[in-house]
Amino acid sequence: xxxxxxxxxxxxxxxxxxxxxxxxxxxxxxxxxxxxxxxxxxxxxxxxxxxxxxxxxxxxxxxxxxxxxxxxxxxxxxxxxxxxxxxxxxxxxxxxxxxxxxxxxxxxxxxxxxxxxxxxxxxxxxxxxxxxxxxxxxxxxxxxxxxxxxxxxxxxxxxxxxxxxxxxxxxxxxxxxxxxxxxxxxxxxxxxxxxxxxxxxxxxxxxxxxxxxxxxxxxxxxxxxxxxxxxxxxxxxxxxxxxxxxxxxxxxxxxxxxxxxxxxxxxxxxxxxxxxxxxxxxxxxxxxxxxxxxxxxxxxxxxxxxxxxxxxxxxxxxxxxxxxxxxxxxxxxxxxxxxxxxxxxxxxxxxxxxxxxxxxxxxxxxxxxxxxxxxxxxxxxxxxxxxxxxxxxxxxxxxxxxxxxxxxxxxxx
Amino acid sequence: xxxxxxxxxxxxxxxxxxxxxxxxxxxxxxxxxxxxxxxxxxxxxxxxxxxxxxxxxxxxxxxxxxxxxxxxxxxxxxxxxxxxxxxxxxxxxxxxxxxxxxxxxxxxxxxxxxxxxxxxxxxxxxxxxxxxxxxxxxxxxxxxxxxxxxxxxxxxxxxxxxxxxxxxxxxxxxxxxxxxxxxxxxxxxxxxxxxxxxxxxxxxxxxxxxxxxxxxxxxxxxxxxxxxxxxxxxxxxxxxxxxxxxxxxxxxxxxxxxxxxxxxxxxxxxxxxxxxxxxxxxxxxxxxxxxxxxxxxxxxxxxxxxxxxxxxxxxxxxxxxxxxxxxxxxxxxxxxxxxxxxxxxxxxxxxxxxxxxxxxxxxxxxxxxxxxxxxxxxxxxxxxxxxxxxxxxxxxxxxxxxxxx
Numbered sequence: 176x177x178x179x180x181x182x183x184x185x186x187x188x189x190x191x192x193x194x195x196x197x198x199x200x201x202x203x204x205x206x207x208x209x210x211x212x213x214x215x216x217x218x219x220x221x222x223x224x225x226x227x228x229x230x231x232x233x234x235x236x237x238x239x240x241x242x243x244x245x246x247x248x249x250x251x252x253x254x255x256x257x258x259x260x261x262x263x264x265x266x267x268x269x270x271x272x273x274x275x276x277x278x279x280x281x282x283x284x285x286x287x288x289x290x291x292x293x294x295x296x297x298x299x300x301x302x303x304x305x306x307x308x309x310x311x312x313x314x315x316x317x318x319x320x321x322x323x324x325x326x327x328x329x330x331x332x333x334x335x336x337x338x339x340x341x342x343x344x345x346x347x348x349x350x351x352x353x354x355x356x357x358x359x360x361x362x363x364x365x366x367x368x369x370x371x372x373x374x375x376x377x378x379x380x381x382x383x384x385x386x387x388x389x390x391x392x393x394x395x396x397x398x399x400x401x402x403x404x405x406x407x408x409x410x411x412x413x414x415x416x417x418x419x420x421x422x423x424x425x426x427x428x429x430x431x432x433x434x435x436x437x438x439x440x441x442x443x444x445x446x447x448x449x450x451x452x453x454x455x456x457x458x459x460x461x462x463x464x465x466x467x468x469x470x471x472x473x474x475x476x477x478x479x480x481x482x483x484x485x486x487x488x489x490x491x492x493x494x495x496x497x498x499x500x501x502x503x504x505x506x507x508x509x510x511x512x513x514x515x516x517x518x519x520x521x522x523x524x525x526x527x528x529x530x531x532x533x534x535x536x537x538x539x540x541x542x543x544x545x546x547x548x549x550x551x552x553x554x555x556x557x558x559x560x561x562x563x564x565x566x567x568x569x570x571x572x573x574x575x576x577x578x579x580x581x582x583x584x585x586x587x588x
Numbered sequence: 589x590x591x592x593x594x595x596x597x598x599x600x601x602x603x604x605x606x607x608x609x610x611x612x613x614x615x616x617x618x619x620x621x622x623x624x625x626x627x628x629x630x631x632x633x634x635x636x637x638x639x640x641x642x643x644x645x646x647x648x649x650x651x652x653x654x655x656x657x658x659x660x661x662x663x664x665x666x667x668x669x670x671x672x673x674x675x676x677x678x679x680x681x682x683x684x685x686x687x688x689x690x691x692x693x694x695x696x697x698x699x700x701x702x703x704x705x706x707x708x709x710x711x712x713x714x715x716x717x718x719x720x721x722x723x724x725x726x727x728x729x730x731x732x733x734x735x736x737x738x739x740x741x742x743x744x745x746x747x748x749x750x751x752x753x754x755x756x757x758x759x760x761x762x763x764x765x766x767x768x769x770x771x772x773x774x775x776x777x778x779x780x781x782x783x784x785x786x787x788x789x790x791x792x793x794x795x796x797x798x799x800x801x802x803x804x805x806x807x808x809x810x811x812x813x814x815x816x817x818x819x820x821x822x823x824x825x826x827x828x829x830x831x832x833x834x835x836x837x838x839x840x841x842x843x844x845x846x847x848x849x850x851x852x853x854x855x856x857x858x859x860x861x862x863x864x865x866x867x868x869x870x871x872x873x874x875x876x877x878x879x880x881x882x883x884x885x886x887x888x889x890x891x892x893x894x895x896x897x898x899x900x901x902x903x904x905x906x907x908x909x910x911x912x913x914x915x916x917x918x919x920x921x922x923x924x925x926x927x928x929x930x931x932x933x934x935x936x937x938x939x940x941x942x943x944x945x946x947x948x949x950x951x952x953x954x955x956x957x958x959x960x961x962x963x964x965x966x967x968x969x970x971x972x973x974x975x976x977x978x979x980x981x982x983x984x985x986x987x988x989x990x991x992x993x
Contacts, residue, residue, distance in 0.1 A: 253616030377707055378650070385648040385662055433707060443708040480711060482659075482704045483677055484666060531676040534943050561612065569666070570675045571943040578613040 218366045218414050219424060219454065220317060220355065222324035223296065224280060226268060227554050227587045240267040243327035245558075245583020252575055261583075262288055264327070266295075276302035284346075294399075295348050304356070310370070311352035313399065317368040317412040318428045319343050319469045320454035327585030331497050331514050331548035333560050334581070337522045337540055338491025342471040343450060344390035349373045349408065350399050364416040373398050374408030375432035375448055380477060380485045386524045386538060386569075387475050387485045389448060392432055406431045406445075421457025432475075446476040463502075465516075468494035483536065484569050486525030493520035497548075508551040518544040525569065537571030540564060555586035620854035623671040623729035623934060627851045629892035634849065641846025644839050645671075649807055654834025656808040657709040658702035658820050664802070664843070667725035671850055672934065672941030674725025676952045680806065683720035688921045693718050697821040699919065700805040710823045721915035722951035723788050727934045730852030731786070733898045734931070735795050736885035739776045739783045745880065745903045756877045756967050758905030761790040761928065763920035768813045769797045774886075784920065785904045788950045790928030791920035799844050809834045849890065852898050853934030857992045866989025869982050873974035878903055878929045878967070901932035901993065910965020913949075925966060936991040957987050 217225065228237035243263040249255060263286065270280040282296035298312030317323055321339035325346055339345045351372025358365045375392030382391035395403060408430030416422035428450040435443045456467035470492040477487050497516035505511035525538040542564040549557045562579040619625055626638045645664040649655035660680045661667045667678040681701040684693030691698045696715040705711040714720050739760075748759040762781035765771070771782055771793070786792035792801070803809040808817045810833050817827040857863045870876055879901040888894040906926040914925035922928075927950060938946050946955055954960035964972045975983065 250613035253614055255613065381650050381707055383648045383650050383653065385666065446707075478705075478707050480703065482662065484662065529675075529677040531679070532943075532945070532947075534945060537943070568669060570669055570677070570941065572669060573940055573944065576614045580612060 219320040219324045236271045243585040249579040251577040306356035316410040319452035336493040342491045362418045369411040371407040373402040374430040376403035424454040463499040465497045488526040491522035512550040514548040537567030540566040627892045641842035644843045656706040659808045660806045671729045679722045683718040719916040721917035729850045732848035738886040765793045789919040789922045866985035874971035902929040908966040
């Protein structure tokens with residue numbers, strides 16, 4: 176029954192979207208596009224509202240979304256499964272301003288066709304003061320920058336950073352509530368967020384990935400209805416931005432992840448997962464050069480004498496360097512851009528040494544990803560990536576080399 | 589016009605990119621550098637079964653898919669990385685049997701220790717007073733060939749009374765097999781016992797028995813043949829009979845076929861002069877008396893394995909290896925100081941599966957070939973003495989030969 180209700184909601188959303196799109200086609204006076212340059216959020220925490228929406232004076236909601244698709248030819252140690260076409264995701268946004276200081280936004284995501292359908296975000300904001308806003312619903316945990324600012328069209332790379340999916344399980348959202356606010360002073364913006372939400376479950380260390388994985392621990396289908404252990408996950412972030420220099424964010428997340436009691440009966444010890452993240456972004460040389468990145472560190476408490484393939488410490492980092500080579504009218508598009516750049520990333524899923532041999536535990540990945548990205552407008556990107564990756568297995572055996580050639584596009588609509 | 593030129597440019601760029609794919613990816617490692625390939629000559633159907641088995645071998649289990657609750661590893665591949673040897677961190681421990689009179693600690697969870705446990709459960713510990721031995725996971729590549737060595741050939745190689753007086757008295761391991769193990773059509777029987785060949789003590793009859801046992805004892809994965817999870821004396825909770833096996837017979841059989849159809853490790857640099865000289869020294873100092881260079885398979889329905897000569901460097905027999913290798917633990921009817929000759933094929937690739945370091949012997953106690961040789965005693969004592977008496981140059985030639993295997 177729940178499935179039918181959910182599908183009915185999806186259908187409603189799609190019909191509403193079709194209706195607005197039809198209206199938009201008929202008359203610009205009824206519906207208009209509110210377009211933002213998708214790659215220039217103010218703070219990363221603003222990214223969720225800083226999206227292009229189609230609005231209508233006749234309707235109480237604004238609507239938008241984005242699409243992301245690509246081709247991929249990947250090879251590992253010379254063995255390839257050939258060329259694949261991937262429909263990574265299609266996302267629909269619906270937002271509404273109910274009154275001057277009350278607004279609502281939802282984000283419904285279809286990944287790999289309809290393989291995964293997730294309500295990634297669905298929250299209401301009530302503003303008491305710029306420094307004090309209440310937010311509740313399904314919220315995105317403000318850990319790192321990518322999790323808050325993950326829309327495909329914003330990025331010149333087809334793959335998401337490994338640390339932002341393998342360490343921080345982007346997109347990470349949970350039911351909860353909390354506060355956020357911003358303080359403006361001339362060239363400075365300071366923002367904060369703090370939320371209590373439902374958290375992870377036992378699959379963090381009991382999963383088929385064979386490693387400690389917050390990603391596996393977020394998959395609990397019941398998480399939008401109840402916590403796995405009745406203890407909230409705390410997530411907080413402090414971000415500071417100088418308009419001429421750039422932004423830095425410091426975030427943390429901590430909570431007990433395992434089911435340690437059942438109906439009041441203690442069945443296990445409480446074990447915490449803690450994540451710290453530092454993110455940064457800056458633009459220089461007349462906004463031609465953009466550098467952004469993130470460092471994530473996860474510490475997960477394990478049972479005593481647990482199998483060593485599950486690590487208690489994971490970390491990862493990436494840096495994107497993007498330079499705008501050409502910015503002019505191209506092929507009829509005003510202000511089209513041709514960007515070139517590279518991503519450098521490194522993730523260690525299991526930082527430590529084997530108890531028996533005192534040698535390093537492997538399970539790590541390094542990658543360099545050069546990119547050429549053509550942006551006909553601020554909301555659309557066409558990307559060509561080449562990925563060169565080195566990885567070690569758990570035992571730190573000689574590295575495995577993988578390469579991928581990817582061509583794809585992403586666009587808001 | 590501009591749009592047309594854009595489309596043309598884009599199409600050209602894409603065509604160039606994809607035509608360049610093969611130049612932008614690294615080459616495959618040569619067949620003699622890896623062990624996870626299928627033997628050549630499999631039929632299309634056999635290739636499909638091999639592929640299914642490969643997937644099963646790499647499957648990582650969790651609580652939901654049947655792992656534990658007590659276990660040693662979460663997948664086959666975690667101990668046999670790249671179908672190669674294990675690593676000290678994945679060693680398993682067995683305990684409780686010191687002689688041929690059986691295991692005295694079966695009611696305490698013997699013979700295998702499952703020291704890891706799912707969250708909320710307690711891992712096993714070795715009962716006080718029980719003797720134990722650590723076993724490193726062996727190379728699984730090529731085991732299909734070893735399974736097919738005719739039993740009569742093993743008997744012919746044995747010399748339990750050392751009638752030829754060379755100091756080597758290898759014997760086959762006659763052992764009792766579980767009632768769910770189906771002996772081969774031409775199986776030789778002696779007082780209800782069969783000739784076994786797998787495992788460090790050579791106490792396991794065939795790959796089917798070995799793999800069913802590994803699923804159960806290493807991972808707590810039940811099958812129709814061993815439908816009960818390992819007993820944990822530490823917690824005192826008796827496991828109940830599963831309502832259904834954690835994996836079905838098809839998955840089990842695919843895994844067995846995968847191991848049977850793995851290519852044998854291939855020697856490298858066979859024509860290198862130093863390697864060839866090392867091989868001669870290997871024979872001259874007596875190593876090849878137990879580490880027999882070549883064996884031949886018998887009949888097999890897998891044509892690629894039928895009547896083939898292969899080069900495992902083992903005689904599949906039990907040998908007394910002396911006091912230094914006596915862990916005071918044994919299995920079946922082997923003595924505690926007896927070990928089945930370990931095949932040496934693939935030993936030169938050990939580092940590739942052991943984190944760039946070498947861990948040799950049954951528990952990884954030796955960090956080099958030289959050290960491994962020094963652990964040899966008993967029937968191998970004379971060969972060790974011979975090795976110590978040859979020149980350093982010849983020793984290096986011998987090591988070069990071992991490294992090529």
